Amino acid sequence: MTSDSRYNVQALAEAVDRDLRARGGSERAQKEKAYLKSELLHYGVSVPDTRAIVRAALRGTGLEHDEVIELARLLWAAPTSSDDSADSTELTDGGSTGNHTPVHERRAAATMVLIQSQDRLGAGDADFIEDLLREAKTWALVDPLAGDLIGPLSERDAAFDPILERWASEEDFWIRRSALLAHLVPLRQGRGDFDRFSRFAEAMLEEKEFFIRKAIGWVLRDTARTRPRPRLRLDPPACSPCLRGDTSRGRQAPLDRTA
Structure with a gap:
């Protein structure tokens, strides 16, 4: 430059x-x-x-x-x-x-x-984006970075696969939430890797963190628009707390088009 x-x-x-x-x-x-x-x-x-x-x-x-x-x-x-x-x-x-x-x-x-x-x-910018996610500390910034940026980037570039795998087990719950929400837009549009999302979500089902549980429910609800009865491999009662109540608190436009 x-x-x-x-x-x-x-x-x-x-x-x-x-x-x-x-x-x-x-x-x-x-x-x-x-x-x-x-x-x-x-x-x-x-x-x-x-x-x-x-x-x-x-x-x-x-x-x-x-x-x-x-x-x-x-x-x-x-x-x-x-x-x-x-x-x-x-x-x-x-x-x-x-x-x-x-x-x-x-x-x-x-x-x-x-x-x-x-x-x-591209994937070469993952470290920079991850730094922003760690500093954001609010769904109002994390969600669009994860859903509207990492989501499309990871769908077209397999180099993001190991990055999302690492994020799914990170200590920082905002990074774990990002690993989940990176699947939101592709799955909502009838594409995406539901098996990977399911694997990530199942590993987090026992978490008490509000923003993790709501992210799981949000992705499942939106996936249901294009995929009949999307279910995790565990029995439905195991995921019922994730689906309870309104998931709108975890959204910011353009992920939530009504905002």
């Missing part, structure tokens, strides 16, 4: 940040921060508005692989003193950019940059 290219990516990240701030609202920021139990700063921008900002920013840029990664990295990070947005002005949730705390909507935008540019990504 040339210095001019890096400068353009930096300018693009700053433009996205300005647009996010302009769309923000204090009431939404406070409610979302409380709902997500978030330690990040919040601008108070809706998911559809964030997605529209990213689409407009990327339109016609023709970013190459390294530029996509750099843009995502810049947006994921806390605003720096070189950013126009990092001037210590008050944010809509009562915080300030001056303390260099990451911003939720910037991280959501970084996620969308990767999703919308996934044709330039």
Whole structure:
């Protein structure tokens, strides 16, 4: 990447940040921060508005692989003193950019940059994406990274197979959830590897973690749209806790198209 290219990516990240701030609202920021139990700063921008900002920013840029990664990295990070947005002005949730705390909507935008540019990504980017998953610590960021990014990438590139196998037994439950949700979109669309999902899910059936149990139920429910009575190899009672109640708490658009 040339210095001019890096400068353009930096300018693009700053433009996205300005647009996010302009769309923000204090009431939404406070409610979302409380709902997500978030330690990040919040601008108070809706998911559809964030997605529209990213689409407009990327339109016609023709970013190459390294530029996509750099843009995502810049947006994921806390605003720096070189950013126009990092001037210590008050944010809509009562915080300030001056303390260099990451911003939720910037991280959501970084996620969308990767999703919308996934044709330039591959297994060589798995470590970078895994770092984001570990830092995210919320379904609102983990789920689109796992479902809308890792899902399609792993379906077309077998090099992800050992990565998902490792993730399925990771100590970090967000990484385990990602291994499950990577199967969601392909299975929902009538493709995918249900045997592998079943194997992963069965190994996690006894877990007490809410986000693991709900991920299993979510994938099974959506798989049922195209696959008659999808079942794990264990008896149905063993999985019944995963299917109990509403699974919507683990979703973020575009996985949940109604969001």
